[in-house]
Amino acid sequence: MEVDGRQLAVFRTRQGWYAIDQSCPHRGGPLADGIVADGCVTCPLHDRRFDLTTGRCGNDDELRVATYRVEIREDLVWVEASGLRRPRCPARA
Amino acid sequence: MSERDKLVVIGNGMAGARTVEEILERGGRDIFEITVFGDEPHGNYNRISLSNVLAGLEEPGAIFLNPLDWYEENAVTLHAGVRVTRIDRFAREVTADDGTLHRYDKLIIATGSRSFFPPIPGLLEDDGRPRRGVFGFRNIADTEQMLDWARGATRVAVIGGGLLGLEAARGLLERGLEAHIVHRGSRLMNMQLDGQAGAILRRGVEDLGIHVHIGTSTARVLVADNGRVAGLQFGDDSKLECDMVVATAGIRPNVELAARAGLTVERAIVVDDAMRAQDEDDIYVVGECAQHRGQVYGLVAPLWEQAVVLAAHLTGADPKAAYHGSKVATKLKVSGIDLATMGLVEPEHDDDEFIQYAEPKRRVYTAVIVRDGKLVGATLLGDVSKVSFLMQAFDRGMVLPEERRSLLFDLGAPAAAASVDELGDDAQVCNCNGVTKGAIRACVDGGARTLRAVMAATRAGSGCGSCKGQVLEVLEWAAGGQLEQDPVADYYVPSIPLPKAELMSIVRAQGLRSVSAVIAALGTETGDAKAKPALVSLLKMVWGREYEDERDARFINDRVHANIQKDGTFSVVPRIAGGVTTSAQLRRLADVADRYDLPMIKITGGQRIDLLGVRKRDLPAVWRELDMPSGHAYGKSFRTVKTCVGSDFCRFGLGDSTALGIRIEERFAGLESPAKLKLGVAGCPRNCSEAMVKDVGLVAVEGARWEIYVGGAAGAHVRKGDLLCTVDTADEAVLRVGRFIQYYRETARWLERTYAFMDRIGLDAVRAVVVEDRDGDGERLDAALEHSLAAYQDPWLEGRQPVTANQFT
Numbered sequence: 001m002e003v004d005g006r007q008l009a010v011f012r013t014r015q016g017w018y019a020i021d022q023s024c025p026h027r028g029g030p031l032a033d034g035i036v037a038d039g040c041v042t043c044p045l046h047d048r049r050f051d052l053t054t055g056r057c058g059n060d061d062e063l064r065v066a067t068y069r070v071e072i073r074e075d076l077v078w079v080e081a082s083g084l085r086r087p088r089c090p091a092r093a
Numbered sequence: 094m095s096e097r098d099k100l101v102v103i104g105n106g107m108a109g110a111r112t113v114e115e116i117l118e119r120g121g122r123d124i125f126e127i128t129v130f131g132d133e134p135h136g137n138y139n140r141i142s143l144s145n146v147l148a149g150l151e152e153p154g155a156i157f158l159n160p161l162d163w164y165e166e167n168a169v170t171l172h173a174g175v176r177v178t179r180i181d182r183f184a185r186e187v188t189a190d191d192g193t194l195h196r197y198d199k200l201i202i203a204t205g206s207r208s209f210f211p212p213i214p215g216l217l218e219d220d221g222r223p224r225r226g227v228f229g230f231r232n233i234a235d236t237e238q239m240l241d242w243a244r245g246a247t248r249v250a251v252i253g254g255g256l257l258g259l260e261a262a263r264g265l266l267e268r269g270l271e272a273h274i275v276h277r278g279s280r281l282m283n284m285q286l287d288g289q290a291g292a293i294l295r296r297g298v299e300d301l302g303i304h305v306h307i308g309t310s311t312a313r314v315l316v317a318d319n320g321r322v323a324g325l326q327f328g329d330d331s332k333l334e335c336d337m338v339v340a341t342a343g344i345r346p347n348v349e350l351a352a353r354a355g356l357t358v359e360r361a362i363v364v365d366d367a368m369r370a371q372d373e374d375d376i377y378v379v380g381e382c383a384q385h386r387g388q389v390y391g392l393v394a395p396l397w398e399q400a401v402v403l404a405a406h407l408t409g410a411d412p413k414a415a416y417h418g419s420k421v422a423t424k425l426k427v428s429g430i431d432l433a434t435m436g437l438v439e440p441e442h443d444d445d446e447f448i449q450y451a452e453p454k455r456r457v458y459t460a461v462i463v464r465d466g467k468l469v470g471a472t473l474l475g476d477v478s479k480v481s482f483l484m485q486a487f488d489r490g491m492v493l494p495e496e497r498r499s500l501l502f503d504l505g506a507p508a509a510a511a512s513v514d515e516l517g518d519d520a521q522v523c524n525c526n527g528v529t530k531g532a533i534r535a536c537v538d539g540g541a542r543t544l545r546a547v548m549a550a551t552r553a554g555s556g557c558g559s560c561k562g563q564v565l566e567v568l569e570w571a572a573g574g575q576l577e578q579d580p581v582a583d584y585y586v587p588s589i590p591l592p593k594a595e596l597m598s599i600v601r602a603q604g605l606r607s608v609s610a611v612i613a614a615l616g617t618e619t620g621d622a623k624a625k626p627a628l629v630s631l632l633k634m635v636w637g638r639e640y641e642d643e644r645d646a647r648f649i650n651d652r653v654h655a656n657i658q659k660d661g662t663f664s665v666v667p668r669i670a671g672g673v674t675t676s677a678q679l680r681r682l683a684d685v686a687d688r689y690d691l692p693m694i695k696i697t698g699g700q701r702i703d704l705l706g707v708r709k710r711d712l713p714a715v716w717r718e719l720d721m722p723s724g725h726a727y728g729k730s731f732r733t734v735k736t737c738v739g740s741d742f743c744r745f746g747l748g749d750s751t752a753l754g755i756r757i758e759e760r761f762a763g764l765e766s767p768a769k770l771k772l773g774v775a776g777c778p779r780n781c782s783e784a785m786v787k788d789v790g791l792v793a794v795e796g797a798r799w800e801i802y803v804g805g806a807a808g809a810h811v812r813k814g815d816l817l818c819t820v821d822t823a824d825e826a827v828l829r830v831g832r833f834i835q836y837y838r839e840t841a842r843w844l845e846r847t848y849a850f851m852d853r854i855g856l857d858a859v860r861a862v863v864v865e866d867r868d869g870d871g872e873r874l875d876a877a878l879e880h881s882l883a884a885y886q887d888p889w890l891e892g893r894q895p896v897t898a899n900q901f902t
Contacts, residue, residue, distance in 0.1 A: 027659065028659075028660070028661070029661065030649075030657075030661040033649040033652075033657065033661070034622070034649070035622040035625055035626070035645070035646070035647075035648060035649075036622070036645060037622045037624065037625060040622070041622075042622035042623075044648065044649040044650075044657050045657065045659060047552070047555065047622075049622065059549065059550070059552060
């Protein structure tokens, strides 16, 4: 989904809802298409694994994605857009 | 449990401490209040490294495995430097030499061994302690005392030319002493080497500057006036002056405590397969003081295996855990001499195959012993380039190459790859993920000790997987032989502690039909996204139509039935069975490509047409307009059957390869399997469709017969298929192929291609099931296969009615 011109990946898991950047900072893989296990999503292209809460990559220290707060209000999914911030680590070329 | 049971462990050596670690790993902290007694006044250390400490290669402080804080952190009470003097198995109490009494519910005896001092007059003082200048070589105290003494000594005689004796002599040589080995036997390391190898080793040892006295028994130890050792007098009355003696003439298990307590003791304390003392429910024994099925082990690997079984049994993690004995392999840690041995020293049966190569001048001797097609012994002296492979073959009972000399040499291969030692830190080991030797070494330095841990941390070997062997070699090199057994290697998925067959039967028995049900019932939280697709595959095989699908468990390719590309678009490959198409199909393919502006159309290696660059949302429309079924070019499943022109047109054709290929592809299309299955059918032995390098290949031969090959590969790994059987009819070919595929589906590990499967299981075993039906399992396999085939539905039909609202968004 797109919020303020950014592509976000939104996940519904047994633990709740999460939103992170859609594009994997490694090679641009679509994170929304990844498998979620153990609170992390694994990119379908090259298996980089991101924590849905912190955005940290579990198998590549140089990578990180931004995370966004999600709330459910009256059956609608709200994603906090004001907090949009660049990931602390620049995406690699 | 409000009150935890009291577990007392006697012995804090490698066996005792390792067993405690294994117990803690299985939740032992919540079950037991653990108390450990250790003779030595410190934490647990790596006894194997004492040779390196003696030689100055490692600092004594660096060999500790569990420092004292570790015990505290894990709520283990350690009485270091306190010896247990009595076990009362009726009162369930032990008495320590500090006068204290400790009650136990469960007891582990891990008292290990001590140096054996042969009955040579003068070796010991009257009070039974070693004479001044005489040492055993067993613990840190021995090592420190030797180093102390060596500073003032000039010549050492080491009595006993086994593994430990050689290491002691080499270490003291490094410390500036003139070193002599005095050995009663006819050759060095006579437990591990045959005569020829022993002779070559002797020359290698002499090259280092160590004096070797073979076939020499020591009659007495000469004593100086001040009571110190002054030399040895031999059986032939000749003498060797020396001011230091090290006894490495073997070890003796410490069993007196157990014997006094009334336990059954033969050469050591007799245990059952659960590592319990004979007829005792609550007393376990582990390590060098245990005698299992007549064997007493003096090496570290068996002890680790025992520790695992003991812990699994004691904690109830696996009440059926059983120890079946260990295969024994040794490596000599003497710099300047490479030596590895495993299993038998010499052939024992008339039909044992014995392949030897000796080059005495270069101090090289290599030999292998093969029995019933399996490696049962090997000696590698001076050239250990094949040690990783042979060690694996020995441990796992792998099938060996027909040409036995290839066990010892790399034949016809490109110049042998540089040894790990020679590679630079920046040498790339994993070419998929660009992981260097240096990165793997750093990971091992950071504590990784299993292939899985290295793969998880560096991704090395997790791409195409073809470099796993080299990753393992670097790991072995970096860890200096301190590899850990990874029990997870046998599990179907890492998060569920069950091998595949057991997992299948539990899934069946408990009626677990969905991935989430399996994880809830059996798993720990799945830490690995790869576990879910693996479970989907297994459940679909077990349940067929009754499988309860959960889309979130599927890899994206299996959610949208297309292969994801680097830009997030997908490739669409319709089924063109046997590679035979029509002009109408080609027109439709061309029209669809134009209408959706597809950037590339590619003929695949499996004789299909691949439309690339399709957007996810267009998939349903593309499928509908093609009006062709899925070619399954994306999943872990039966993929394609490549065929040659066959007998209709080819002037050489002996069999109708296209017809059989199409029949097989239509029958098995899309069948889930542990890894992809690519097949080929050739109409004559010219093999234009490359059937001999397919997972399953059929080749028509004269007489209207078909040869069936299995386990071929020509991708990241190249292997010629094994000839499984030759059949008379196409019907029988289809039957055998189906039986093989079903056996593979049920037996192979997740992502294990048939080439690796055949190497692991062996052609004879596969043939026994698939061709000879030796266990009468054939009909059940056929029925299970039919059950799965009946559940097949073309997944592209989902385009017409998406399974979830957002399936293609």
